Amino acid sequence: xxxxxxxxxxxxxxxxxxxxxxxxxxxxxxxxxxxxxxxxxxxxxxxxxxxxxxxxxxxxxxxxxxxxxxxxxxxxxxxxxxxxxxxxxxxxxxxxxxxxxxxxxxxxxxxxxxxxxxxxxxxxxxxxxxxxxxxxxxxxxxxxxxxxxxxxxxxxxxxxxxxxxxxxxxxxxxxxxxxxxxxxxxxxxxxxxxxxxxxxxxxxxxxxxxxxxxxxxxxxxxxxxxxxxxxxxxxxxxxxxxxxxxxxxxxxxxxxxxxxxxxxxxxxxxxxxxxxxxxxxxxxxxxxxxxxxxxxxxxxxxxxxxxxxxxxxxxxxxxxxxxxxxxxxxxxxxxxxxxxxxxxxxxxxxxxxxxxxxxxxxxxxxxxxxxxxxxxxxxxxxxxxxxxxxxxxxxxxxxxxxxxxxxxxxxxxxxxxxxxxxxxxxxxxxxxxxxxxxxxxxxxxxxxxxxxxxxxxxxxxxxxxxxxxxxxxxxxxxxxxxxxxxxxxxxxxxxxxxxxxxxxxxxxxxxxxxxxxxxxxxxxxxxxxxxxxxxxxxxxxxxxxxxxxxxxxxxxxxxxxxxxxxxxxxxxxxxxxxxxxxxxxxxxxxxxxxxxxxxxxxxxxxxxxxxxxxxxxxxxxxxxxxxxxxxxxxxxxxxxxxxxxx
Numbered sequence: 001x002x003x004x005x006x007x008x009x010x011x012x013x014x015x016x017x018x019x020x021x022x023x024x025x026x027x028x029x030x031x032x033x034x035x036x037x038x039x040x041x042x043x044x045x046x047x048x049x050x051x052x053x054x055x056x057x058x059x060x061x062x063x064x065x066x067x068x069x070x071x072x073x074x075x076x077x078x079x080x081x082x083x084x085x086x087x088x089x090x091x092x093x094x095x096x097x098x099x100x101x102x103x104x105x106x107x108x109x110x111x112x113x114x115x116x117x118x119x120x121x122x123x124x125x126x127x128x129x130x131x132x133x134x135x136x137x138x139x140x141x142x143x144x145x146x147x148x149x150x151x152x153x154x155x156x157x158x159x160x161x162x163x164x165x166x167x168x169x170x171x172x173x174x175x176x177x178x179x180x181x182x183x184x185x186x187x188x189x190x191x192x193x194x195x196x197x198x199x200x201x202x203x204x205x206x207x208x209x210x211x212x213x214x215x216x217x218x219x220x221x222x223x224x225x226x227x228x229x230x231x232x233x234x235x236x237x238x239x240x241x242x243x244x245x246x247x248x249x250x251x252x253x254x255x256x257x258x259x260x261x262x263x264x265x266x267x268x269x270x271x272x273x274x275x276x277x278x279x280x281x282x283x284x285x286x287x288x289x290x291x292x293x294x295x296x297x298x299x300x301x302x303x304x305x306x307x308x309x310x311x312x313x314x315x316x317x318x319x320x321x322x323x324x325x326x327x328x329x330x331x332x333x334x335x336x337x338x339x340x341x342x343x344x345x346x347x348x349x350x351x352x353x354x355x356x357x358x359x360x361x362x363x364x365x366x367x368x369x370x371x372x373x374x375x376x377x378x379x380x381x382x383x384x385x386x387x388x389x390x391x392x393x394x395x396x397x398x399x400x401x402x403x404x405x406x407x408x409x410x411x412x413x414x415x416x417x418x419x420x421x422x423x424x425x426x427x428x429x430x431x432x433x434x435x436x437x438x439x440x441x442x443x444x445x446x447x448x449x450x451x452x453x454x455x456x457x458x459x460x461x462x463x464x465x466x467x468x469x470x471x472x473x474x475x476x477x478x479x480x481x482x483x484x485x486x487x488x489x490x491x492x493x494x495x496x497x498x499x500x501x502x503x504x505x506x507x508x509x510x511x512x513x514x515x516x517x518x519x520x521x522x523x524x525x526x527x528x529x530x531x532x533x534x535x536x537x538x539x540x541x542x543x544x545x546x547x548x549x550x551x552x553x554x555x556x557x558x559x560x561x562x563x564x565x566x567x568x569x570x571x572x573x574x575x576x577x578x579x580x581x582x583x584x585x586x587x588x589x590x591x592x593x594x595x596x597x598x599x600x601x602x603x604x605x606x607x608x609x610x611x612x613x614x615x616x617x618x619x620x621x622x623x624x625x626x627x628x629x630x631x632x633x634x635x636x637x638x639x640x641x642x643x644x645x646x
Contacts, residue, residue: 572596
C-alpha cells in the first residue's frame with residue numbers, strides 16, 4: 001500500500017485500487033508522501049488507498065487548507081502582507097481548479113493580529129474554530145457563532161483567551177439551536193452548555209446566575225472590562241480568567257467559589273481591592289501577581305493553599321514590613337533577607353505554609369510548626385541548608401513537592417502520623433539525613449522523595465502501613481502491591497521478593513558501593529542507579545528483561561557490567577557517561593534487544609565487549625554495539641535461556 005502526492009502538491013484526480021506503475025508514468029504519480037523521489041527503474045504494483053491532498057490555495061485574499069478528508073477545507077489565514085481589514089465574509093464553500101470545497105473550520109491563529117478587522121461573518125458550515133484564530137483582533141466589535149459550531153478551542157478570539165485582546169468586542173452571541181454552546185439571557189458571552197462554563201466573554205458580559213465556572217482565559221486581556229459581578233453560582237475561577245484586565249478596579253469573589261486558578265487576575269494593574277470569600281480553599285500560582293495597584297486584600301479563613309507568587313508585586317505585599325508575611329491564616333512568604341541563626345515559630349492557628357514561603361532562607365536554623373498546619377507547600381523550605389531538624393506535627397496531611405529540597409544540613413526529621421502524602425523530591429538532596437521513618441498513615445510517596453540523600457543508612461516503614469513496607473529490615477521502601485522497591489539507600493539489601501527496582505530508587509546515592517540484584521527482579525526502572533558514582537561493578541541477573549532510561553547513567557566508578565540473556569530492552573542513555581567501564585559482558589542476541597539512543601554514549605570505545613561466539617558477527621554489525629572497537633566472542637553460555645538463543 002502506498003500514498004502519493006503529485007508534483008503540484010495535490011493530485012489531479014483521486015483514485016483507489018490496485019495499479020501497476022511503470023517507468024513512463026511514475027513521474028506523473030510524483031513523489032512518495034515523505035517527499036523522496038520515486039526512481040523509475042522497475043514496474044511497481046501497489047494498492048493505493050488514499051491520495052494526499054494536503055495543500056493550500058488562496059481565494060479572495062484568504063488562504064485555505066484542504067482537510068484530510070480531501071473534500072473540505074480549513075480557513076488557514078491570509079497571504080503575508082495582505083491582512084484583511086473591515087468586514088470579512090467567510091464563505092460556505094470555495095472553488096479551486098473547478099472543485100468546490102465546503103468550509104468546515106477556522107484554523108489555529110488564522111487571523112492572529114488582524115487589528116483592522118472590524119467584523120466577521122462565520123457561515124453555518126463551520127463546525128470548529130481553532131486556538132487563537134482571532135488573536136489580537138482589537139477592532140472587532142461583534143461576533144456571532146453559528147449553530148453549526150461544536151468546537152471552540154481555547155484562545156479562538158484572542159491572545160490565548162477566547163476573546164482576549166479583542167478589546168473592542170461589545171457583543172458575543174451564539175445562535176439558538178447550537179447543541180454545544182449558548183449565550184443565555186443575552187449575556188454577551190459563550191457558555192459551554194453541558195458544564196455551565198463561561199468560556200469567552202467581553203467587556204459587556206453579564207455573567208448569568210446559572211454559571212458554575214469561569215473558564216480558562218475567559219476574559220484574558222479584556223482591557224475594556226471595568227467591573228464584573230461574579231454570581232453565587234460560580235464555584236471556580238479558571239487559570240488566567242481575567243489575566244491583563246487592567247480596567248478592573250475591584251472584585252468580590254463570592255462565598256460559593258472554592259478555587260482561584262493560576263494567574264487568574266495576573267497583571268490587573270488597575271485592581272485596588274479584592275475580597276476573597278470564605279469558601280475559597282485554593283489560590284493558585286501567580287493568581288494576583290503584578291496587580292500593582294492592589295492595596296486592599298481580604299482573605300477568608302478557609303484558605304489552606306496559596307501558590308507561589310500569588311500576591312507578589314502587589315502594593316499590598318510591597319507595603320508589608322520585612323519578616324514573615326501572612327495571607328489570611330497562611331504563612332505566605334518571608335520578606336527581605338533573613339539574619340543568620342533565625343528561629344521561626346509559626347503562630348497558633350496557622351493553617352498552612354505557602355509554596356516557597358521560606359525558600360533559600362539560609363539563615364533559618366529552626367522552625368516550630370503548630371498542630372493547626374495541615375499542608376506544607378511546594379519548596380516551602382527549599383534550600384534552607386542551615387535547618388538542622390524539623391518535626392512535622394500530626395495535623396499535617398501533605399508534604400508538598402520539594403518541601404525540604406536541598407536542605408543539606410537537615411540531620412533529623414520526624415514525620416507526623418497523619419501525613420498521607422510525601423511529594424516528589426520532598427527531601428531530595430538532604431545529604432545530612434541518616435535515618436527516616438515513614439508512618440503507617442502514608443499512602444503516597446512520589447518519585448525522588450528521598451533522592452540524593454546520600455547520608456541515609458536507615459529507611460523504615462512502620463508496621464501496619466497499607467501501601468508500603470520495609471520487609472526483612474531491608475533499609476528501603478517497597479510498594480507492597482507491586483513488590484517494587486521505590487526508595488533505597490547505601491545500606492539497602494534488596495529482598496528476594498522484589499520484582500522491580502523503581503524509577504530513581506537509588507538516584508544520586510553516591511555512598512552505594514555495591515548492590516546485589518536478586519533473581520526475582522524483572523525490571524530496572526528509569527534512573528534507578530543514576531549518578532551512583534561509588535558503584536564499581538554490577539551483575540544484572542538472568543531474570544531482568546528491561547533496563548530503563550538512564551538506569552546507570554553517570555555511574556563513573558563502574559568498571560564492569562554483565563547484561564544477561566534475558567534482557568530484551570535497554571533504554572536511552574542507560575549507561576551514558578559510565579566512563580570507568582573497562583568490561584561489558586553481553587549475553588543476549590543483539591537482534592532481539594531493543595536498545596535506545598546513546599545507551600553507551602560517553603563509555604570508552606575501547607572497552608572490551610565480551611559476547612557469545614555465535615553472536616560475534618551480529619554485535620560487530622549492530623547499531624549501538626558496533627561502536628566498540630574491541631569485541632570478543634569468548635563468553636560461555638552460563639544460565640542462558642535456550643529459547644532466547646534460537
